[in-house]
Amino acid sequence: xxxxxxxxxxxxxxxxxxxxxxxxxxxxxxxxxxxxxxxxxxxxxxxxxxxxxxxxxxxxxxxxxxxxxxxxxxxxxxxxxxxxxxxxxxxxxxxxxxxxxxxxxxxxxxxxxxxxxxxxxxxxxxxxxxxxxxxxxxxxxxxxxxxxxxxxxxxxxxxxxxxxxxxxxxxxxxxxxxxxxxxxxxxxxxxxxxxxxxxxxxxxxxxxxxxxxxxxxxxxxxxxxxx
Amino acid sequence: xxxxxxxxxxxxxxxxxxxxxxxxxxxxxxxxxxxxxxxxxxxxxxxxxxxxxxxxxxxxxxxxxxxxxxxxxxxxxxxxxxxxxxxxxxxxxxxxxxxxxxxxxxxxxxxxxxxxxxxxxxxxxxxxxxxxxxxxxxxxxxxxxxxxxxxxxxxxxxxxxxxxxxxxxxxxxxxxxxxxxxxxxxxxxxxxxxxxxxxxxxxxxxxxxxxxxxxxxxxxxxxxxxxxxxxxxxxxxxxxxxxxxxxxxxxxxxxxxxxxxxxxxxxxxxxxxxxxxxxxxxxxxxxxxxxxxxxxxxxxxxxxxxxxxxxxxxxxxxxxxxxxxxxxxxxxxxxxxxxxxxxxxxxxxxxxxxxxxxxxxxxxxxxxxxxxxxxxxxxxxxxxxxxxxxxxxxxxxxxxxxxxxxxxxxxxxxxxxxxxxxxxxxxxxxxxxxxxxxxxxxxxxxxxxxxxxxxxxxxxxxxxxxxxxxxxxxxxxxxxxxxxxxxxxxxxxxxxxxxxxx
Numbered sequence: 001x002x003x004x005x006x007x008x009x010x011x012x013x014x015x016x017x018x019x020x021x022x023x024x025x026x027x028x029x030x031x032x033x034x035x036x037x038x039x040x041x042x043x044x045x046x047x048x049x050x051x052x053x054x055x056x057x058x059x060x061x062x063x064x065x066x067x068x069x070x071x072x073x074x075x076x077x078x079x080x081x082x083x084x085x086x087x088x089x090x091x092x093x094x095x096x097x098x099x100x101x102x103x104x105x106x107x108x109x110x111x112x113x114x115x116x117x118x119x120x121x122x123x124x125x126x127x128x129x130x131x132x133x134x135x136x137x138x139x140x141x142x143x144x145x146x147x148x149x150x151x152x153x154x155x156x157x158x159x160x161x162x163x164x165x166x167x168x169x170x171x172x173x174x175x176x177x178x179x180x181x182x183x184x185x186x187x188x189x190x191x192x193x194x195x196x197x198x199x200x201x202x203x204x205x206x207x208x209x210x211x212x213x214x215x216x217x218x219x220x221x222x223x224x225x226x227x
Numbered sequence: 228x229x230x231x232x233x234x235x236x237x238x239x240x241x242x243x244x245x246x247x248x249x250x251x252x253x254x255x256x257x258x259x260x261x262x263x264x265x266x267x268x269x270x271x272x273x274x275x276x277x278x279x280x281x282x283x284x285x286x287x288x289x290x291x292x293x294x295x296x297x298x299x300x301x302x303x304x305x306x307x308x309x310x311x312x313x314x315x316x317x318x319x320x321x322x323x324x325x326x327x328x329x330x331x332x333x334x335x336x337x338x339x340x341x342x343x344x345x346x347x348x349x350x351x352x353x354x355x356x357x358x359x360x361x362x363x364x365x366x367x368x369x370x371x372x373x374x375x376x377x378x379x380x381x382x383x384x385x386x387x388x389x390x391x392x393x394x395x396x397x398x399x400x401x402x403x404x405x406x407x408x409x410x411x412x413x414x415x416x417x418x419x420x421x422x423x424x425x426x427x428x429x430x431x432x433x434x435x436x437x438x439x440x441x442x443x444x445x446x447x448x449x450x451x452x453x454x455x456x457x458x459x460x461x462x463x464x465x466x467x468x469x470x471x472x473x474x475x476x477x478x479x480x481x482x483x484x485x486x487x488x489x490x491x492x493x494x495x496x497x498x499x500x501x502x503x504x505x506x507x508x509x510x511x512x513x514x515x516x517x518x519x520x521x522x523x524x525x526x527x528x529x530x531x532x533x534x535x536x537x538x539x540x541x542x543x544x545x546x547x548x549x550x551x552x553x554x555x556x557x558x559x560x561x562x563x564x565x566x567x568x569x570x571x572x573x574x575x576x577x578x579x580x581x582x583x584x585x586x587x588x589x590x591x592x593x594x595x596x597x598x599x600x601x602x603x604x605x606x607x608x609x610x611x612x613x614x615x616x617x618x619x620x621x622x623x624x625x626x627x628x629x630x631x632x633x634x635x636x637x638x639x640x641x642x643x644x645x646x647x648x649x650x651x652x653x654x655x656x657x658x659x660x661x662x663x664x665x666x667x668x669x670x671x672x673x674x675x676x677x678x679x680x681x682x683x684x685x686x687x688x689x690x691x692x693x694x695x696x697x698x699x700x701x702x703x704x705x706x707x708x709x710x711x712x713x714x715x716x717x718x719x720x721x722x723x724x725x726x727x728x729x
Contacts, residue, residue, distance in 0.1 A: 064417070126436030127405065130412050146401065153394065162390055166397075173400050180408045184356055185418045187289070191360030192400070198367045199393050206374065206389065209382045222387070224380040225464040227523050227532070 014134050017057050021141040023050035024175055025117070028148045028168055032109045037097040040164045041087050048079030051171055054178055058135060062182055071189050075174070078193055083167060086200050090160050090207045094216040101218075103155040113148055120144035127180050139179045145172025157218040159207045163200065170196055231278055235285050235292055237271030238300045238347030242307075246340035254332050258315040261336055265311040268347060269304025272297055280717040282724070291353035291423065294721035298561055299350040299487050301715075305704060306479040306568040307343050312697035313576035314339065314472035320583045320694075321470075326376070335375065335470070341368045342476060346484045355403050356421040358488055359396070362452060365481060366392040372473045373465045384461075384468035391461040392452055399448025399488070405441035406495075409433040423491060427728075430498035439504060442496045445489070446508050452485035454542050456515035463523075466535035467588070471579020474531065475572035478538040483564045486545060490557075493549060494728035502552055509550035510641060516543030517648040524655035529588045531578050533659055534571065537614055540652045541567045541622075547645050548629040549726075551638050558723035559628030562708070566621025569705040570613035573698045577607030580694055581663075593663040602695040604664055606702060611660040613705050615653050621708035 027047035031040055055072035062068035091097075104112065120143035127139050149169030153162055174192075177184050184192070214221055245264025249257040275297035278285055284293040292300070318335070321327040345368055349361035366389060374385030403421070410420035413432050419425050426433075451458035466474045489509075496505045520540035527533045541563070548560035580603045585593050596604035613620035626649075633642035712719060 123440065126434065126440055127408060130408060130434045130437050143401075146397075150394070153390070159386070166390065166393055169394060169397050173397055173404070176401060177404045177407075180404055181411055181420070184404070184407065185421070187418070188354070188356030188360065188421065191357065192363075195360055195363040195367060199363070199389065202367055202370045202389055203386075206370065206382065206386050209374065209377065210386060213377070213379045213382050219386075222383040224383050225387075225468075227463070227527070 013057065013061075017054065017135065017138060020050045020053040020057065021138045021175075021179075023047070024054070024171070025141050025144060028145050028172075029110070029113050031164060031168060032113055032148060032152055033106060035099040035102070035106075037099065037158055037160050038091060038095075040161065041084050041091065044087065044164060044167060045080050045084050047168070047171055048076070048083070051079055051175055051178075052076035054175060058178055058182055067186050068182070071186055074193065075189075078197065079171065082197060083200055086197075086204050087160065087163065090163060090204050093208055093211045094158075094160075097158050097160065097216070099156055099158060099161060101157065103157070104151075109151070109155070112151055116147040116151060117144045120147055135179050135182075139176055142172050142174075142176030142179055145169070145175060148172075159203075159210055159219060162219065163203050163207070166203070167200070230274060231285055232287065234271040234274035234278070235287050235290060235351070237274075238268050238303065238351055239344050241267030241271065242340045242343035242347060246337050246344065249336035249340055250333065254318070254329065254336070257333070257336050258318055261311045261340055262308065262315065264340060265304060265307035265343065267304075268343060269301065269308055272300030272302075272304045275300060276715070276718040280721050282721050286353065289353055289357055290351040292351060293725055294718050295487075295490070295561075295725045296350050297718055298565070298722040299484065300347065301718075302483060302565045302568050303343065303346050303350065303480050305565065305701075306476060306572045309569065309572045309697050309701035310472040310475040310479070310576065311339065312700075313475070313572075313579070313694065316692070316694035316697075317470060317472050317576070317579055320580070324583065331375070334371065338368055338372050339473065339476070342372065342473075346480060349484050350487055353423055354418060354421045355406060355423065355426070355492075356418075358491075359400055359403050362399075362449070362485060362488065363393070363396045365484070366396065366452070369465075369469070369473065369477060369481070373469045375470050375473070376468070381468040384464035388461045388465040391458075395448050395451025395458055397448070398444050398451070402441045402444030402448055405437055405444060406433075406492075409437040409441065412437075426495050427498070430495045433495075433499045435500055438496060438499045442492070442500065442505055443508065445492050445496075446505065446512070449485050449488040449492075450512055452482075453489065454482050454485075454516075454539050455512040455546055456519040456539065456543070459516065459519070459539050462539060463532050463535040466538065466575075467529060467531040471531075471575050471582065474534070474579070475575040478535065478575060479568035479572040482538060482542055483545075483568060486542065486549075486564070490549060490560075490726045494726060497552070497728050506550045506552065509546050513543045513546035513550055514641075514644065514648075516540065516546065517645055517652075521648045521651035521655070524652050524659075527655070527659060528590055530590050530593065530659070530663065531575070531582070531588055533590065533656065534574050534578060534614075537652070537656060538567075538571060540649065541571070541614070544626065544629065544645065544649065547641065548632070550641070551629070551633045551636050552727060553632060553636055554720075554723050554727045554729070556629055556632035556636065557726040558719055559625045559632060561719055561722055561726065562621055562628065563625035566625050566705055566708060567614070569701050569708075570610050570620060570622060573701040573705070574607060574610035574614060576701075577603055577610055577698055580691075581607060590659050590663055594666045595664070597664045600691065602691055603698075606695055606698040608660060608664045609702055610698070611656060613702065615656060616649070619709045620702075620705045622705075624709050
């Protein structure tokens with residue numbers, strides 16, 4: 001490949017990658033911003049699609065392209081179709097749920113998100129330096145997603161919000177895995193995906209049981225067990 | 228197919244076959260099949276130990292068994308045998324109390340076997356990625372076992388358990404990704420970048436900054452699953468709400484299987500970063516666990532929660548021994564894992580039988596049990612004595628070994644603080660246990676508690692039958708290991724060498 005080819009290719013590729021990573025971060029902040037629980041599911045679909053774009057772009061570069069592309073397509077089906085459908089079933093349990101009393105208001109949540117992004121950039125410096133490629137330079141986005149997911153899980157009180165937080169964390173970890181190491185091997189990725197689907201299924205059944213035994217309440221009402 | 232390869236896949240294949248059979252056979256037969264599957268795991272462990280004691284490893288595709296693996300398989304098999312055997316009686320008691328449908332019994336048996344399959348896969352994994360998948364799968368499989376009773380408390384416990392452990396183990400995956408990135412930088416690709424052997428051989432050339440990040444994430448992540456403070460919040464709830472034999476498995480071996488991941492990783496981190504980094508992190512977690520367990524054991528009102536906090540205490544001690552490091556301390560840690568597994572599974576199964584008899588989980592509701600239920604209460608009492616670290620049980624030898632190794636390695640201060648906290652826990656457990664077994668009944672609380680709980684259990688008189696046999700077998704094994712290791716000695720030595728990173 002000649003020099004201009006590399007440059008032309010790499011700018012289009014970099015732009016697409018940066019766009020997808022930006023979308024990942026934007027959707028994570030969006031999940032933090034919206035209080036209407038029903039808005040979380042489309043946000044998560046967009047995030048899943050952005051993650052798929054990252055995976056597809058990297059699969060094009062991968063030495064074992066066909067396997068990586070299969071992983072990317074499987075990931076897309078999982079994150080943009082299967083898991084949102086499972087979430088819709090959780091949502092139907094309490095259709096008009098709103099985060100009425102989140103532990104942090106919108107303004108402070110946004111400030112926290114900005115702080116967490118800075119922290120992610122600081123923490124991933126060794127990872128970026130070790131790899132030194134364009135893709136590795138986007139790794140902080142993955143860690144930022146994980147940290148925002150933690151914040152979401154800690155400050156929200158609806159069961160569906162906690163599941164969404166868990167999924168944001170998982171998307172962040174998947175993004176980190178892709179950006180830092182071109183993704184994990186197929187067999188591991190299959191296991192990780194199966195675990196994720198089963199975990200969401202388990203949480204869906206448990207949400208139904210929560211509604212059955214506690215009524216449509218906040219997770220704050222889980223006070224049976226304490227010391 | 229020779230005997231070694233059967234033994235290599237046995238720890239995961241035997242319980243998986245047990246799960247399939249449990250789904251097909253009638254309940255009583257299925258319950259006995261589950262005991263056979265557990266014995267199959269134990270037998271595979273012993274066979275693997277026979278092959279691996281000289282320091283060699285048996286390898287297959289994605290699986291690998293050295294002495295450390297064999298030791299953990301023996302622990303899983305031994306505890307599973309006690310728990311599944313006691314599970315036969317547990318299901319009978321549940322059926323008698325009227326709280327068991329055919330569907331829930333079948334689901335219980337299938338999930339317990341799948342749980343054993345996941346633990347077998349975790350210790351056999353030759354690959355950090357597969358290990359992670361198996362550990363995360365244990366959370367998923369046990370979620371419905373924790374929420375088995377469908378009461379408010381058990382649904383709440385199951386929710387907390389799945390959310391906190393998934394997040395925790397997710398952090399461990401981030402650590403795995405960092406390790407994989409570091410291995411790729413040394414030129415490994417695909418599955419090799421996640422291979423235990425490759426990582427051990429190339430530990431010194433891995434990027435130290437990246438490995439430091441990975442060490443924190445891995446210890447935090449698998450530490451959550453191993454019940455180390457301050458990430459322990461799910462443990463007392465889940466372990467007290469699960470059915471007794473499942474609590475026995477979760478406290479007895481699941482915590483140790485999660486800790487096994489830390490043991491393996493620590494050898495790599497030590498070779499890359501020097502022993503100081505992981506040691507400091509583990510010492511903090513150990514001290515926090517011991518202090519928290521000691522404090523919360525004092526005012527405990529629920530006897531299954533008492534046992535759950537005792538597990539946090541023992542994981543703290545195991546972390547302390549691992550932090551000290553070296554061959555002697557790690558041999559003590561591994562003996563501790565097996566001794567604690569046996570004693571804790573007997574204690575939980577005994578507690579479950581007391582719960583069936585009394586109908587209340589409160590310590591104050593069980594008074595003078597030694598006169599009303601001598602067999603069950605006596606064995607429960609002996610198991611508590613074993614957990615307190617008194618001779619002749621294995622935990623006595625293990626704790627003594629850890630203390631000696633700690634002083635020899637110059638960590639006398641840590642051992643002193645740790646064992647002072649253990650002394651607080653000791654007196655708390657001894658006081659509660661003595662009250663349960665020997666105390667005179669307090670009429671007020673007994674009336675209070677039996678009213679609300681299970682009237683069905685109170686209506687029909689409880690029959691002990693042969694339910695004490697598995698408990699006696701477990702205690703006998705724990706006592707034997709405390710006095711005489713016999714043929715297990717060379718396996719323990721090889722396993723300790725591997726864990727110490729030699």
